[in-house]
Amino acid sequence: MATIEDVARAAGVSASTVSYVLSGKRSISAPTRQRVEKAIQQLGYRPHAGARALASSRTNVLALMAPLRAGVEVNVIMQFVSSVVLRARDYSYDVLLLTQDDVSGAERVGAGSMVDGIIVMDVEAQDARLPSLARLRQPTVLIGLPRSPGTLSCVDLDFEAAGRLALDHLVGLGHRHVAFVGPPPEVMARHTSYADRVLRGFSGAARDAGIDARTIECEGTAPGAAAAVDELLAHDPALSAVLVHNESALPHVVARFAEHGRRVPDDLSVMIISPPEVATAQPVPLTSIDIPTERVARVAVEMTMARIDGDEPAETRLLTPVVTDRGSTLPAVSP
Amino acid sequence: MATIEDVARAAGVSASTVSYVLSGKRSISAPTRQRVEKAIQQLGYRPHAGARALASSRTNVLALMAPLRAGVEVNVIMQFVSSVVLRARDYSYDVLLLTQDDVSGAERVGAGSMVDGIIVMDVEAQDARLPSLARLRQPTVLIGLPRSPGTLSCVDLDFEAAGRLALDHLVGLGHRHVAFVGPPPEVMARHTSYADRVLRGFSGAARDAGIDARTIECEGTAPGAAAAVDELLAHDPALSAVLVHNESALPHVVARFAEHGRRVPDDLSVMIISPPEVATAQPVPLTSIDIPTERVARVAVEMTMARIDGDEPAETRLLTPVVTDRGSTLPAVSP
DNA sequence: TTAGCGTGTTGAAACGCTTCGACAAACGAT
DNA sequence: ATCGTTTGTCGAAGCGTTTCAACACGCTAA
Numbered sequence: 122m123a124t125i126e127d128v129a130r131a132a133g134v135s136a137s138t139v140s141y142v143l144s145g146k147r148s149i150s151a152p153t154r155q156r157v158e159k160a161i162q163q164l165g166y167r168p169h170a171g172a173r174a175l176a177s178s179r180t181n182v183l184a185l186m187a188p189l190r191a192g193v194e195v196n197v198i199m200q201f202v203s204s205v206v207l208r209a210r211d212y213s214y215d216v217l218l219l220t221q222d223d224v225s226g227a228e229r230v231g232a233g234s235m236v237d238g239i240i241v242m243d244v245e246a247q248d249a250r251l252p253s254l255a256r257l258r259q260p261t262v263l264i265g266l267p268r269s270p271g272t273l274s275c276v277d278l279d280f281e282a283a284g285r286l287a288l289d290h291l292v293g294l295g296h297r298h299v300a301f302v303g304p305p306p307e308v309m310a311r312h313t314s315y316a317d318r319v320l321r322g323f324s325g326a327a328r329d330a331g332i333d334a335r336t337i338e339c340e341g342t343a344p345g346a347a348a349a350v351d352e353l354l355a356h357d358p359a360l361s362a363v364l365v366h367n368e369s370a371l372p373h374v375v376a377r378f379a380e381h382g383r384r385v386p387d388d389l390s391v392m393i394i395s396p397p398e399v400a401t402a403q404p405v406p407l408t409s410i411d412i413p414t415e416r417v418a419r420v421a422v423e424m425t426m427a428r429i430d431g432d433e434p435a436e437t438r439l440l441t442p443v444v445t446d447r448g449s450t451l452p453a454v455s456p
Numbered sequence: 457m458a459t460i461e462d463v464a465r466a467a468g469v470s471a472s473t474v475s476y477v478l479s480g481k482r483s484i485s486a487p488t489r490q491r492v493e494k495a496i497q498q499l500g501y502r503p504h505a506g507a508r509a510l511a512s513s514r515t516n517v518l519a520l521m522a523p524l525r526a527g528v529e530v531n532v533i534m535q536f537v538s539s540v541v542l543r544a545r546d547y548s549y550d551v552l553l554l555t556q557d558d559v560s561g562a563e564r565v566g567a568g569s570m571v572d573g574i575i576v577m578d579v580e581a582q583d584a585r586l587p588s589l590a591r592l593r594q595p596t597v598l599i600g601l602p603r604s605p606g607t608l609s610c611v612d613l614d615f616e617a618a619g620r621l622a623l624d625h626l627v628g629l630g631h632r633h634v635a636f637v638g639p640p641p642e643v644m645a646r647h648t649s650y651a652d653r654v655l656r657g658f659s660g661a662a663r664d665a666g667i668d669a670r671t672i673e674c675e676g677t678a679p680g681a682a683a684a685v686d687e688l689l690a691h692d693p694a695l696s697a698v699l700v701h702n703e704s705a706l707p708h709v710v711a712r713f714a715e716h717g718r719r720v721p722d723d724l725s726v727m728i729i730s731p732p733e734v735a736t737a738q739p740v741p742l743t744s745i746d747i748p749t750e751r752v753a754r755v756a757v758e759m760t761m762a763r764i765d766g767d768e769p770a771e772t773r774l775l776t777p778v779v780t781d782r783g784s785t786l787p788a789v790s791p
Numbered sequence: 792t793t794a795g796c797g798t799g800t801t802g803a804a805a806c807g808c809t810t811c812g813a814c815a816a817a818c819g820a821t
Numbered sequence: 822a823t824c825g826t827t828t829g830t831c832g833a834a835g836c837g838t839t840t841c842a843a844c845a846c847g848c849t850a851a
Binding site (some may be wrong): 169173180182195198202203206207210216220224228230232233307343344351372401402404 | 457500502503504505507508510515517520523530531533537541542545549550551553554555556561564565568569570593602606608652677678707737739782
């Protein structure tokens with residue numbers, strides 16, 4: 122492999138000049154720059170990442186913690202992951218993927234100076250990883266909102282507002298018999314940040330509206346969905362609208378309601394919180410509060426970059442949810 | 457951050473001794489080792505990855521190319537990705553995730569000495585990336601089987617044998633009216649390695665058996681599946697068995713057959729090629745040829761490691777497919 | 792004419808580790 | 822007692838960059 126010295130020799134300059142051509146940190150005369158660039162081309166020179174990291178204390182690598190826990194929506198995870206990778210490239214960064222659900226990976230790559238920053242997914246309300254992350258030299262950005270972020274930056278859709286907004290949307294259509302079909306029990310049990318928050322927003326808004334809105338956890342399987350739907354209808358046969366926050370269960374939920382003779386949207390209004398791709402890919406397109414995965418990922422990367430080379434203070438950004446009406450919610454019929 | 461010198465000073469030895477304690481490449485007396493280890497603990501020392509890479513020409517990082525193209529099964533991809541990450545850890549390796557579908561990412565991290573080896577997913581029959589990959593200093597292992605692997609290692613389920621095996625299984629049960637529901641058109645058009653191979657195996661075996669077995673591409677959506685099923689039945693109303701190699705379409709295919717009054721398994725035998733999790737998660741568990749994602753990933757990592765520090769020659773390993781009968785295929789009823 | 796300044800370039804010192812060759816000490820065999 | 826081996830440790834070179842201080846040069850301003 123060609124080194125910077127080889128390039129310098131070929132161009133008839135010193136190594137430091139080559140370095141300055143590459144980094145642009147000092148002005149270089151046009152002729153010199155051209156000779157250097159030509160030498161780089163001809164030799165196919167690429168700086169050695171390790172040497173560069175050693176000298177500059179910059180790796181141009183980001184760590185992404187994406188624990189693949191039970192009950193998570195793989196599609197959504199993957200959307201975040203690929204968006205983060207894509208956005209990181211805008212800043213000439215690569216992404217190291219960590220999938221363990223403890224913090225050991227982050228400690229290893231952080232303390233070992235393998236990365237300049239860390240993005241963390243699937244955050245829990247009381248996330249055990251946060252103290253260790255806060256101790257690292259590298260800035261950390263959470264996708265999600267724990268109870269006490271401390272000095273860590275956070276970004277996410279405002280899921281609490283989303284829950285509230287969904288309920289208000291349904292109530293605004295005149296629905297008084299409303300329910301929430303949530304993530305599977307294991308996700309709730311972990312107090313996964315988004316799950317808690319939607320629930321809080323939805324239930325809080327229901328209380329404010331004076332409505333008894335039932336909420337239920339739901340496995341992402343056909344039998345699980347059937348059980349959930351059956352229970353909801355048993356509890357309130359007059360049920361006329363549901364909010365679903367569980368992509369895997371969604372088709373089965375809709376199917377089960379159909380078996381009970383409730384068709385969307387005439388007999389039942391359905392909303393979902395999910396990426397738009399999911400809401401539109403259903404047999405009947407669904408009114409939804411879209412999870413803007415691409416935007417969240419972009420902001421996460423931007424925040425990380427700002428903290429890497431700014432020393433910007435930590436910050437929490439919650440994106441405002443919006444209802445996209447796709448026709449699966451209709452005004453309630455008067456009793 | 458503590459450096460190796462700090463540790464050496466604290467332990468009253470030289471830096472090289474600390475290095476040898478860490479690497480085990482020379483024998484160190486027990487007392488010395490203990491002092492060094494204690495110093496490491498107390499200082500919380502972690503070797504600087506860049507410095508280590510510079511000195512040793514080893515990064516302990518693997519690149520994983522996982523292009524997220526249209527029509528790929530995200531679940532399967534994710535299973536591979538997480539298995540690769542997990543297995544890499546067995547060798548103290550981390551994984552850098554590349555998602556671009558061209559080879560530029562691999563060139564960057566390879567030529568820049570960011571990684572020691574490269575694992576490539578979603579390989580096409582005539583994959584344009586192969587020549588560049590072969591030129592890199594780092595060993596590359598393909599998950600998939602291109603037409604001419606050259607000096608690159610390959611590992612995969614033997615999809616051609618799988619196609620053949622599936623057809624033989626169905627014919628063995630007496631079915632003579634058999635069809636294949638394959639991946640979506642965009643996957644076929646790319647000549648994605650596994651897609652081509654299943655098709656070849658299935659069609660070849662059908663020819664050998666003297667059967668006219670229809671094959672059809674299929675979108676992963678409900679309308680797409682309906683269209684495919686309708687066409688198959690129109691072409692051969694006596695159809696009694698299908699092989700599906702398309703997870704997204706699977707539930708819709710089964711549903712559409714049901715709408716035509718064909719129930720699994722009594723009216724229709726169904727097999728699928730997929731990871732076992734998918735086959736078992738269906739309302740009716742399906743007889744399948746399992747894609748052993750975990751095993752393929754493990755072998756891919758092992759092969760990469762062997763070539764990193766062996767200088768083993770390239771090798772192709774095809775895992776033998778096996779039919780797992782879950783009761784969704786029954787003997788054909790005599791006409 | 793000289794002092795001062797900006798521009799472009801360079802040499803050398805880090806950065807933190809691995810590894811080679813050397814060497815001292817301890818040991819066993821003669 | 823001597824020689825050769827083995828064992829444990831060390832010093833120093835080298836890995837390929839970045840970056841700082843210094844310098845040469847040509848200019849402008851006084």
